[in-house]
Amino acid sequence: MITFTGVTKRYPDGTVAVHDLDLEIAAGRITVLVGPSGCGKTTTLRMVNRMIDPTSGTITVDGRDIREVDPPRLRRGIGYVIQQAGLFPHRTIIDNIATVPYLLHQDKKQARTRALELMERVGLDTALAKRYPAQLSGGQQQRVGVARALAADPPVMLMDEPFSAVDPIVRGQLQDEFLRLQSELEKTIVFVTHDIDEAVKLGHRIAVFQVGGVLAQYATPDELLANPANDFVRDFLGGDRGIRRLRFVQELDAEAAAERRAAVPEPAEPPPGGEAAAAGER
């Protein structure tokens, strides 16, 4: 569990990025921080691994005040995924994924074996292991970013708009696979996005921030859509459009899934027997 108690971040020029934040982030769940740009959601995220230190207040991870931990050590125990993936261009995919295990001086061979497992886990062909990031598509790079964050099996993952830079269809796929992965791994995930649809789709709980770093509402997606706390939240959800959008997304997903199932036997496989059915279930 991650706890923010009275956390404020004020920059030297007087700008308040986060204002007196109290927030409890449940272990093993996806908590989404959502809001317009300049609302302090990314600042909030980055305070968890001390990329930014708060001006006042306390943040604890599993009961431990993060100020007591040396930043590099703290960070090796927290997965981090960002929008442009942030992969190291000079390292192969497999070495990118094994970055944190190398930093932790884990056995190199073991780290690579685990990296290969993770590639499969996030839906990457292991034939890509020896490639460099520039040889991969944006969606593939994002998968590598997720695998890299998972490599040392950290209990906590911070994700800063990880799927924003890819096109909507790939984004949908990545979101679906991310949800599937999370249902197996049950990490404590803090996920930042400016996209309310993404927040509703992924979040167990959603924290809506408004400009000035004020937490406007912290609730489950259902509660949020049913009872917006104020006009800001209502506007941000887009009135009942948010609900419609939610349905629309779900319907679209169902359609896409159905079509994917229907499309499977197509690639001219002589007997459309048990194999195709098994592939459809997967």
Added chain:
Amino acid sequence: MSAALSPVAAGDNGEPLIRWDWIGHNSDIITQALNDHLVLSIVPVVLGLVISLPIGLLCARYRWLYAPVVGLTSVLYAIPAIALFVVLVAFTGLTRTTVMIPLTLYTLSVLVPAVVDGMDSVPEHVRQAATAMGFGTLRRLVQVELPIAVPVVMAGLRVATVSNISLVSVGALIGVGGLGQLFTDGFNRDFTTPIIVGIALIIALAIAADVVLLVVQRLLTPWARAGSSRRAARRAVRAEPAMPEEAAL
């Protein structure tokens, strides 16, 4: 071309532009001059890199330093080598050191900006990702930032090397000039062969050095050209688990 048209050979009485037998008879002198030339041009580049690296890193870290440092290196570059020789001879005599000090100083005006530009070529999101994964400052510099800066720094190194190979000749003024010695010899005796041999060897040396550095750069940065190959891109698309087009249909 007839020799009479060449300004160097002008006034000569049918002396050919190149006397091949001279080359054969003086191969020892030529080889020695070539060796000297190589040492006199490479050592200052290496020293220049060793000096430029910390200065460039400081300038990249503390931006306000950069403008004054570039100003200083430009001023150094503007001082004629002859003037520096006059001053230095008093301290270091007619030695290689006297030639190599100005040549080292000249490389700074290329190499310091190369290091700064190299550090600037590291994408901010890569730097942040490194920090967020638990790299300390030094480890991040050595394992992430410097390797990514290599192509830009190498480009500067190539310019500095080639320009030094041409500049070394000026050392002939104090009797330490590598292949430049062949020029003074040729001019003194109004004899074109050593001059032409000197020019040809300097050009050959510059090209060879550039090719060697290019090969080194490619070996150091196999990743740098990885993204530019269209074949690689096509392979990557084919390996994408679910093609976007398929999902859209």
